[in-house]
Amino acid sequence: MPSFLRSIAVTVDEPDPGHFYWVLLEAQGPGDDFRLLHSAPRGTDSYEHALQGGMNALRTLYETHELGPRREALDEEENPSGWTPLV
Template identity: 45%
Template sequence: MSALNDLALTVEEREPGRFYWVLLEAVHDTGSTADTLGYRPLRVAAQPQPSYSSALALGTAALKKLATTATHPDAGGSA
């Protein structure tokens, strides 16, 4: 897994009214000359949410859980 500072959270509306949070990890392309980062999905919500804000809140909770597990492995949960 990438360092915690190389993660991002986004929300996708895949169908009208069906929002999914997506945790992304940075992909470092050493062959690129541009100052850009690409991202690939790391974790995706299993269930859609009825609103952007609900998906964002649950995605934030998933990111916090991932960060807690990564920095304190004895905190419980699996990453």
Template identity: 45%
Template sequence: MTGQLISIALTVDQHDGGDYFWVLLESFDHSMEFEPLMEAAAGFSTYVDALQAGYAVLKGLSENLNIGPREEADDPVETADGGTFL
């Protein structure tokens, strides 16, 4: 079974030196509060370059782009009477 969709946002910050850095943010409780998940290690000279690089990283977080990045689903466990629970 597929786990729940992970709430991830992509943004671009401009640091004091003028370079642009992509930042991936995650909402761990599916609220509107986001915390940093990943950030570019090196800056980019333009906003669009940082945005495109961040988008590539975001796409790489998903094995299947049709369903998006998902939490790992727990494997069903079979009980002694033949039932299953998650």
């Protein structure tokens, strides 16, 4: 079965002034809304620290830097990216 790059976004939320939290969001395929995947258990004092924390959390989701976070296809025809490979 083929595998696909997961559609994961890193963002930073500031629910209270000066308290920043990283958030990982994931969409399952084309047209799907992004949903909460993981978030920081506690806030930091800066946007940059929160962003770095989010990137570090994202890095725990993959084994190799060359391929990034992936998931296995459910069947041979599935293409969750929505892209059609060039022939």
